[in-house]
Amino acid sequence: MSGSRLAHNYHPLPVVVASAEGAWVTDVEGRRYLDLLAGYSALNFGHRHPALVQAATAQLGRVTLTSRAFDNDRLEPFATALADLCGKDLVLPMNTGAEAVETGIKVARAWGYRVKGVPQGRARIVVAHGNFHGRTTTIVGFSDDPEAHDGFGPYGPGFAAVPFGDADAVAAAIDDDTVAVLIEPIQGEAGVVIPPEGYLRRVREITRERGVLLVADEIQSGLGRVGETFACDREGVVPDVYLLGKALGGGILPVSAVVADADVLGVIRPGEHGSTFGGNPLSAAVGLRVVELLATGEFQKRAALLGAHLAERLEPLVGNGVTAVRVAGLWAGVDIDPAVGTGREVAESLMALGVLVKDTHGQTIRIAPPLVVRATEIDWAVEQLQRVLTR
């Protein structure tokens, strides 16, 4: 067999990265690119942040894997720091984002049966149209993105989808068997879709009144991206369950977690859930340092300031090759005017000018630089976008 030996589950831009530092990557031919994707927010602290590399390197010299059959001396400090950051009691460590979502679903169902008293096998979870929570068979079953969903059934029952941003629809969808509302506070893969002001607060009130858990998937929106620790903070909302991933691993390795109070997460008993790699000492050492970086508040502040700067630069593009711009912290969805081209074509043109972005859903590009990016670099990147749009 000749050609690539990789399965065709991705269609990457034709760039082959060989090294990276901060907000920049370098390809195999020595060309440099500003990384405005940041690993879908996994690289919030930039490529190879020195404190994170140091934490990983030091841990590599001690112990990297124990499995949860034994404890390791990094896990409790990581769990304590992360629980404190979230203001919650307990942490259940996993690896990928999809695993955190699956774990959240299991926790919500177990809570429903054991605490709320829902009859076995009947638990329902309300989700939002346009959601993206990962790629497992359960999760794609309640996606309405044909690419993610179609052709992978049979799909698991127990999910009801309602329009994103419509709190009344959430209220109407809740019945006696509903155990949770699972939402992204801002929908990343959908194109940085920001719900109307007050939506999260209203959903929080509804879920509290109706005895249903609010599960916030902050895997892409959380950990500094929007100028706060969590996107829920924008409305002063505290969910019952945080689902975290991506940046929790510092762009070094997959680290995810479910974080909740003991009356919720405490329902899971030994032997009912786990992962060989979840909570391994290397992940825990890196995750602990990530939480320490976030605890300073410095990255949240940077994202807020630079985000305002990014919004100022992007907004004038509306009507000039761009049909809409949505910005939350250092995170933007930019809808490209079809007269200019597709999102993919714009991404390819930007690549030729030294800027890496990723298109989503045809006409949208997402701008999500590492939070260590400089204002001057944002200016330069938006200038390149302007060049592409006015060609």
Ligand SMILES: Cc1ncc(COP(=O)(O)O)c(C=O)c1O
């Ligand atoms: C909101 C959200 N949840 C879950 C996931 C899945 O994470 P992973 O790719 O690590 O499984 C993603 C990935 O893009 C995401 O954006």
